[in-house]
Amino acid sequence: xxxxxxxxxxxxxxxxxxxxxxxxxxxxxxxxxxxxxxxxxxxxxxxxxxxxxxxxxxxxxxxxxxxxxxxxxxxxxxxxxxxxxxxxxxxxxxxxxxxxxxxxxxxxxxxxxxxxxxxxxxxxxxxxxxxxxxxxxxxxxxxxxxxxxxxxxxxxxxxxxxxxxxxxxxxxxxxxxxxxxxxxxxxxxxxxxxxxxxxxxxxxxxxxxxxxxxxxxxxxxxxxxxxxxxxxxxxxxxxxxxxxxxxxxxxxxxxxxxxxxxxxxxxxxxxxxxxxxxxxxxxxxxxxxxxxxxxxxxxxxxxxxxxxxxxxxxxxxxxxxxxxxxxxxxxxxxxxxxxxxxxxxxxxxxxxxxxxxxxxxxxxxxxxxxxxxxxxxxxxxxxxxxxxxxxxxxxxxxxxxxxxxxxxxxxxxxxxxxxxxxxxxxx
Amino acid sequence: xxxxxxxxxxxxxxxxxxxxxxxxxxxxxxxxxxxxxxxxxxxxxxxxxxxxxxxxxxxxxxxxxxxxxxxxxxxxxxxxxxxxxxxxxxxxxxxxxxxxxxxxxxxxxxxxxxxxxxxxxxxxxxxxxxxxxxxxxxxxxxxxxxxxxxxxxxxxxxxxxxxxxxxxxxxxxxxxxxxxxxxxxxxxxxxxxxxxxxxxxxxxxxxxxxxxxxxxxxxxxxxxxxxxxxxxxxxxxxxxxxxxxxxxxxxxxxxxxxxxxxxxxxxxxxxxxxxxxxxxxxxxxxxxxxxxxxxxxxxxxxxxxxxxxxxxxxxxxxxxxxxxxxxxxxxxxxxxxxxxxxxxxxxxxxxxxxxxxxxxxxxxxxxxxxxxxxxxxxxxxxxxxxxxxxxxxxxxxxxxxxxxxxxxxxxxxxxxxxxxxxxxxxxxx
Numbered sequence: 001x002x003x004x005x006x007x008x009x010x011x012x013x014x015x016x017x018x019x020x021x022x023x024x025x026x027x028x029x030x031x032x033x034x035x036x037x038x039x040x041x042x043x044x045x046x047x048x049x050x051x052x053x054x055x056x057x058x059x060x061x062x063x064x065x066x067x068x069x070x071x072x073x074x075x076x077x078x079x080x081x082x083x084x085x086x087x088x089x090x091x092x093x094x095x096x097x098x099x100x101x102x103x104x105x106x107x108x109x110x111x112x113x114x115x116x117x118x119x120x121x122x123x124x125x126x127x128x129x130x131x132x133x134x135x136x137x138x139x140x141x142x143x144x145x146x147x148x149x150x151x152x153x154x155x156x157x158x159x160x161x162x163x164x165x166x167x168x169x170x171x172x173x174x175x176x177x178x179x180x181x182x183x184x185x186x187x188x189x190x191x192x193x194x195x196x197x198x199x200x201x202x203x204x205x206x207x208x209x210x211x212x213x214x215x216x217x218x219x220x221x222x223x224x225x226x227x228x229x230x231x232x233x234x235x236x237x238x239x240x241x242x243x244x245x246x247x248x249x250x251x252x253x254x255x256x257x258x259x260x261x262x263x264x265x266x267x268x269x270x271x272x273x274x275x276x277x278x279x280x281x282x283x284x285x286x287x288x289x290x291x292x293x294x295x296x297x298x299x300x301x302x303x304x305x306x307x308x309x310x311x312x313x314x315x316x317x318x319x320x321x322x323x324x325x326x327x328x329x330x331x332x333x334x335x336x337x338x339x340x341x342x343x344x345x346x347x348x349x350x351x352x353x354x355x356x357x358x359x360x361x362x363x364x365x366x367x368x369x370x371x372x373x374x375x376x377x378x379x380x381x382x383x384x385x386x387x388x389x390x391x392x393x394x395x396x397x398x399x400x401x402x403x404x405x406x407x408x409x410x411x412x413x414x415x416x417x418x419x420x421x422x423x424x425x426x427x
Numbered sequence: 428x429x430x431x432x433x434x435x436x437x438x439x440x441x442x443x444x445x446x447x448x449x450x451x452x453x454x455x456x457x458x459x460x461x462x463x464x465x466x467x468x469x470x471x472x473x474x475x476x477x478x479x480x481x482x483x484x485x486x487x488x489x490x491x492x493x494x495x496x497x498x499x500x501x502x503x504x505x506x507x508x509x510x511x512x513x514x515x516x517x518x519x520x521x522x523x524x525x526x527x528x529x530x531x532x533x534x535x536x537x538x539x540x541x542x543x544x545x546x547x548x549x550x551x552x553x554x555x556x557x558x559x560x561x562x563x564x565x566x567x568x569x570x571x572x573x574x575x576x577x578x579x580x581x582x583x584x585x586x587x588x589x590x591x592x593x594x595x596x597x598x599x600x601x602x603x604x605x606x607x608x609x610x611x612x613x614x615x616x617x618x619x620x621x622x623x624x625x626x627x628x629x630x631x632x633x634x635x636x637x638x639x640x641x642x643x644x645x646x647x648x649x650x651x652x653x654x655x656x657x658x659x660x661x662x663x664x665x666x667x668x669x670x671x672x673x674x675x676x677x678x679x680x681x682x683x684x685x686x687x688x689x690x691x692x693x694x695x696x697x698x699x700x701x702x703x704x705x706x707x708x709x710x711x712x713x714x715x716x717x718x719x720x721x722x723x724x725x726x727x728x729x730x731x732x733x734x735x736x737x738x739x740x741x742x743x744x745x746x747x748x749x750x751x752x753x754x755x756x757x758x759x760x761x762x763x764x765x766x767x768x769x770x771x772x773x774x775x776x777x778x779x780x781x782x783x784x785x786x787x788x789x790x791x792x793x794x795x796x797x798x799x800x801x802x803x804x805x806x807x808x809x810x811x812x813x814x815x816x817x818x819x820x821x822x823x824x825x826x827x828x829x830x831x832x833x834x835x836x837x838x839x840x841x842x843x844x845x846x847x848x849x850x851x852x853x854x855x856x
Binding site: 189214221225234237242253390 | 428539540541542543544586614617618636637638640641642644645647650651652654655656657658660663664666667668670673675677678681774837
């Protein structure tokens with residue numbers, strides 16, 4: 001189903017006032033002519049004042065207008081057809097996400113065909129991590145909306161609101177670019193690694209492409225950041241990059257003492273997982289012109305959400321989809337990465353430390369460690385810690401300035417819903 | 428000779444009006460207490476108004492004040508003790524003291540909290556591994572060349588403080604440029620599997636590919652933070668574009684198609700991206716920070732661009748000729764890596780059959796000999812030198828087009844920038 005067609009359907013649904021298409025959001029197929037499509041739609045379906053506005057501000061303006069209109073449309077439909085109270089928070093912004101994904105994909109593929117393999121990462125079917133960040137950011141943008149009275153429709157404030165939305169979407173794109181760049185650079189292998197397995201030529205080329213593709217994305221992120229014209233945001237996102245690098249370095253160069261330390265582990269986890277989402281949430285708030293206090297709430301939400309996510313990730317690596325231990329992929333422990341559950345278990349059973357120190361090349365050793373973990377409260381305590389962070393994230397949302405805008409409230413509920421999903425997910 | 432001691436000597440020279448301290452600039456040892464030292468010196472030697480200013484603006488202000496004062500001192504001495512004609516002043520020496528200041532700041536700016544990352548990031552900022560410091564030198568000279576005239580009566584006034592602040596910000600551009608440059612070197616070495624860089628082992632050889640890549644990213648992010656701190660979005664944009672160009676240039680180099688490899692146009696575009704864009708955009712940034720018009724900023728940009736291009740073209744020649752005038756004595760590293768540069772492209776224009784030789788690739792050293800033979804017969808080297816000369820001339824023209832000034836520092840710096848273009852063209856290594 002084409003993007004434009006689906007949107008037209010929605011428009012028709014809206015026009016038919018409270019149409020019964022249902023709250024089920026359609027996932028739209030990507031098209032590379034997203035901007036053109038938006039313009040086209042803009043001119044066909046907007047009221048007269050908007051059409052005049054389109055001519056005045058040009059096609060880009062129309063795209064901006066439609067960007068917010070699209071956003072409003074998403075929300076409107078879902079509320080109209082809300083027979084179920086439990087709206088999937090990811091679905092709330094699905095259409096905008098497609099827009100973003102298209103922009104990102106076409107940018108990467110068109111500019112540097114050779115680096116198209118980097119674009120693969122954007123399409124990889126992943127776990128909930130996929131599109132997680134942009135979803136959270138778009139919802140945060142909505143949750144932080146300043147109220148706009150209906151009478152300003154077509155006025156200057158309306159245009160500014162559109163511009164802001166686009167800028168906040170840009171943060172989401174920049175965040176994805178930084179995230180994928182870090183994945184690519186983390187993939188770079190050293191000679192020691194290349195000796196194991198695949199042909200060396202592949203690995204060398206793979207290395208070069210990884211470095212280059214990552215650099216390309218980082219440089220594009222820089223340019224996009226600069227274009228936002230806000231130096232505080234540049235600083236925030238640059239700090240996020242620095243943290244990603246620091247976290248990865250911490251992971252590949254831990255000393256023995258550090259590997260036993262929960263504090264070190266949580267710090268590394270903040271750097272590697274939570275910093276990006278927390279700084280970009282803050283950037284979204286700053287772009288909207290919020291106070292330092294409100295921006296801090298946005299930051300706190302992101303930070304605690306990211307930490308909760310990673311902690312549950314650690315648990316799932318042991319348990320998998322079952323509740324029982326050892327059914328997970330165990331990839332952390334196989335790579336010698338000691339995560340929260342194991343660290344807690346070591347606190348209870350000091351003798352486990354020796355086993356951990358022996359390393360896990362020997363799978364029998366893994367079994368022994370799992371045994372201790374089973375006996376300990378490691379898994380439970382990790383879940384408790386994750387719950388703690390999730391609660392703090394919820395609290396941050398609840399501390400946001402009051403609003404009676406329906407969109408704002410829906411988004412905030414969605415953000416809270418996400419923390420619940422993060423805690424209770426089984427994969 | 429300690430930094431402070433040397434500066435004290437200069438101060439004494441200045442105070443003794445036209446003293447015989449000699450125009451020979453001393454290379455000062457870096458010290459980590461630069462700011463404190465400056466403060467100390469500042470309080471000892473500055474006139475009363477400045478002392479009051481120091482107290483008002485605090486130590487940092489004193490450092491700023493001294494930053495410009497240091498700069499002026501550099502120039503003053505060299506002019507006072509000028510027994511040798513001014514034309515012969517080494518342009519690099521003109522800003523040697525400021526460069527030390529920059530080097531210290533850079534070292535503190537790239538300090539990381541994780542030890543492994545710290546050693547990686549600091550690798551090329553250690554004493555001895557800083558390279559020729561070509562870029563910072565050009566940028567500092569450009570900053571001086573673009574100085575707005577400040578009448579002496581404003582000494583101690585608001586304008587003076589602003590001038591100091593500006594100088595520091597322009598120095599920051601030089602630091603940011605160095606960080607971006609080193610970040611790109613670290614990544615390039617991974618891409619090229621390089622063993623050495625700046626006369627020492629490459630970082631990827633010592634600490635591995637991954638850490639080199641991470642260190643490069645770290646430097647880039649620090650550069651971005653420093654950029655953001657300048658609070659000028661146009662400058663942020665310029666430097667971000669430079670970063671993008673570096674990557675584009677590297678991508679062009681790695682992924683050239685056959686047709687592209689024959690094209691002089693493609694080659695010059697790639698050269699602009701890889702070599703000239705960074706220096707030209709940072710020259711422009713220096714001008715913009717100073718509040719110059721778009722026209723003047725463009726002239727600064729043009730200088731940097733043409734200087735960078737000239738530099739690379741001569742680099743291409745030297746890769747063939749080395750320190751001798753004759754062909755084949757250079758390192759030939761470009762051709763060995765399959766990189767076809769300007770001299771060879773010109774030769775192919777004259778001898779189309781050379782194209783086939785080039786297409787065969789240069790894994791076989793016999794093929795290199797054949798190509799060198801054609802190159803020798805052609806005017807490839809000469810034409811490349813001519814093109815470099817052309818760009819050098821344009822760089823000179825850009826400087827000459829700058830708004831008139833009768834400030835001695837400004838004129839000295841402009842002469843130095845012109846001198847640099849000459850050195851770039853005539854150097855033999």
